[in-house]
Amino acid sequence: MANHEELFQETLRERGFRVTPDRLHVYRLLESSPFPLPISTVVEEIQSTGINQTTVYRILELFTAIGIVHPVLIGHGSVGYELIPPFRHHHHHLVCVGCNQVVDLNNCRLEQRVDEIVEPYGYKILYHDLEIHGLCPDCQAKEKDNAPNEN
Amino acid sequence: MANHEELFQETLRERGFRVTPDRLHVYRLLESSPFPLPISTVVEEIQSTGINQTTVYRILELFTAIGIVHPVLIGHGSVGYELIPPFRHHHHHLVCVGCNQVVDLNNCRLEQRVDEIVEPYGYKILYHDLEIHGLCPDCQAKEKDNAPNEN
DNA sequence: GTTTATGCAAACAGTTTGCATGTAC
DNA sequence: GTACATGCAAACTGTTTGCATAAAC
Numbered sequence: 001m002a003n004h005e006e007l008f009q010e011t012l013r014e015r016g017f018r019v020t021p022d023r024l025h026v027y028r029l030l031e032s033s034p035f036p037l038p039i040s041t042v043v044e045e046i047q048s049t050g051i052n053q054t055t056v057y058r059i060l061e062l063f064t065a066i067g068i069v070h071p072v073l074i075g076h077g078s079v080g081y082e083l084i085p086p087f088r089h090h091h092h093h094l095v096c097v098g099c100n101q102v103v104d105l106n107n108c109r110l111e112q113r114v115d116e117i118v119e120p121y122g123y124k125i126l127y128h129d130l131e132i133h134g135l136c137p138d139c140q141a142k143e144k145d146n147a148p149n150e151n
Numbered sequence: 152m153a154n155h156e157e158l159f160q161e162t163l164r165e166r167g168f169r170v171t172p173d174r175l176h177v178y179r180l181l182e183s184s185p186f187p188l189p190i191s192t193v194v195e196e197i198q199s200t201g202i203n204q205t206t207v208y209r210i211l212e213l214f215t216a217i218g219i220v221h222p223v224l225i226g227h228g229s230v231g232y233e234l235i236p237p238f239r240h241h242h243h244h245l246v247c248v249g250c251n252q253v254v255d256l257n258n259c260r261l262e263q264r265v266d267e268i269v270e271p272y273g274y275k276i277l278y279h280d281l282e283i284h285g286l287c288p289d290c291q292a293k294e295k296d297n298a299p300n301e302n
Numbered sequence: 303g304t305t306t307a308t309g310c311a312a313a314c315a316g317t318t319t320g321c322a323t324g325t326a327c
Numbered sequence: 328g329t330a331c332a333t334g335c336a337a338a339c340t341g342t343t344t345g346c347a348t349a350a351a352c
Contacts, residue, residue, distance in 0.1 A: 018326050018331065040316085052334050057317065059332095064228065071228035073280075077215065079228055094269055097277060105268055113264065114283055117256055118245055123285040126248060129224075130281045132265055134274040169306060169351050191341085203309050208342065210307095307350070314343070324333070 004031065004087055008068065015066055022051050026059045027068070031088070035102040036072050036080030072129060075100040084127065092130040098139030105132070155182065155238055159219065166217055173202050177210045178219070182239070186253040187223050187231030223280060226251045235278065243281040249290030256283070 008027050009019045017023075029045055030037065037045075043056050060081055063069040068087055074080040074095070082088065094103040114128050135143065159178050160170045168174075180196055181188065188196075194207050211232055214220040219238055225231040225246070233239065245254040265279050286294065 016331090020326070020332065022333075053316095054318080054335080055333055071224060073222060073224050073230070077222035077230055079224070079230065092268075094272060094274060096274070103272055103274075107268060110261075110264065110281075113261065114281075117243075117258060118283055118285070121245060121254055122288040123245060123247070123254075123283075124291050125283060125285040127285075128281060128283040130261075130265075130279060132269055132274075132276060132279040134269070134276040134278075137273040140275050164352095167306090171307065171351070173308075204341095205310080205343080206308055303352100305350105305352085307348105309348080310346095312344085314341105316339105316341080318339070319337085320335105322333105322335090324331105326331080327329090 008087060011066065011068065017062065017066070022046075022055055023059055023062075025049055025051060026056065026063070027083075030069060030081065030083050033082070034104060035093070036074050036082040038074065038078055038080045042081070070127075073131060074102060090127075092132070094132045094134070096136040096139055097133050098135050098142065101136055105130075159238060162217065162219065168213065168217070173206050174210055174213075176200055176202060177207065177214070178234075181220060181232065181234050184233075185255060186244070187225050187233040189225065189229055189231045193232070221278075224282060225253065241278075243283070245283045245285070247287040247290055248284050249286050249293065252287055256281075 005024075005027070012019050012023065025046060026042060029042060039056065039060060042060065043053050046056055047053070060069065064071065064081070068083065069081045070084050071079045071081055072093070074093075089106065090108055092105040092108055094105055095101070108130070110128065110130060114125065118125060156175075156178070163170050163174065176197060177193060180193060190207065190211060193211065194204050197207055198204070211220065215222065215232070219234065220232045221235050222230045222232055223244070225244075240257065241259055243256040243259055245256055246252070259281070261279065261281060265276065269276060
């Protein structure tokens with residue numbers, strides 16, 4: 001959405017940072033990805049455009065600092081980055097512990113429950129992340145084939 | 152709880168791994184911590200007992216592989232480890248983005264909602280993590296003092 | 303006694319830093 | 328033109344690996 005990209009540019013300028021081709025590249029890559037990307041992937045994808053590794057690190061650090069992206073856990077303990085609202089709609093992840101497939105969940109409706117849970121602590125809530133881990137249908141089938149008696 | 156520790160020892164033996172003083176040490180450290188610990192902290196805490204760094208890495212890798220601990224995001228994009236059920240009760244985290252304080256949330260009751268959300272995908276759910284981010288009362292106060300007109 | 307776990311040292315990978323050059327504003 | 332962003336190379340940190348020794352079973 002061009003709207004999001006304009007918002008992105010405004011956000012940078014508002015805070016005194018410049019809109020550069022490299023920053024746009026990283027932004028667009030994240031916007032086009034249906035799941036969070038580890039730095040290594042961003043570096044690979046981006047390097048074909050001639051952008052330096054160091055620059056990618058600096059851009060993701062900046063984006064994190066000013067609230068354009070945030071880190072989330074993907075796969076087994078590794079970190080990926082994804083756009084956060086208002087740059088991308090609020091959503092959660094369903095992760096397969098077998099094959100690391102990630103499914104986006106868009107019907108959250110958890111706000112009320114989150115409010116209830118947190119109410120006693122006096123926190124001002126900014127956002128929440130829900131990650132659901134399980135076995136996808138394929139991996140369930142594989143598990144049955146390999147170890148019918150285990151567990 | 153001694154019960155949990157026995158279960159821990161059983162779990163190791165069942166899978167063909169040995170119960171060693173080092174593994175017990177790491178287990179007890181995690182059990183005694185109210186919040187997830189980054190590897191660096193485990194290494195520091197543990198090194199006073201003479202255990203080698205490499206061993207800590209190997210133990211945490213093992214514990215993760217056989218489902219005794221799991222990694223969670225703490226602070227700004229760094230990873231911490233904590234015991235998972237049945238070695239520790241199910242809980243979630245309320246994290247302050249200002250000071251990184253972590254509060255344990257024990258009244259989850261999200262299972263039903265999670266089931267509803269995931270139902271269409273055919274996944275077998277193993278566990279879920281909810282992380283709520285916000286500003287603790289102290290950091291809210293600080294923010295007001297420092298920048299009354301911003302945002 | 304056998305097999306697994308640990309310690310040590312070296313290798314490795316990912317990340318950060320300083321500085322010179324290029325570019326957005 | 329000025330201040331900020333980038334590229335490059337080197338430094339640094341955290342993590343992994345191979346092998347000899349020690350300990351659990």
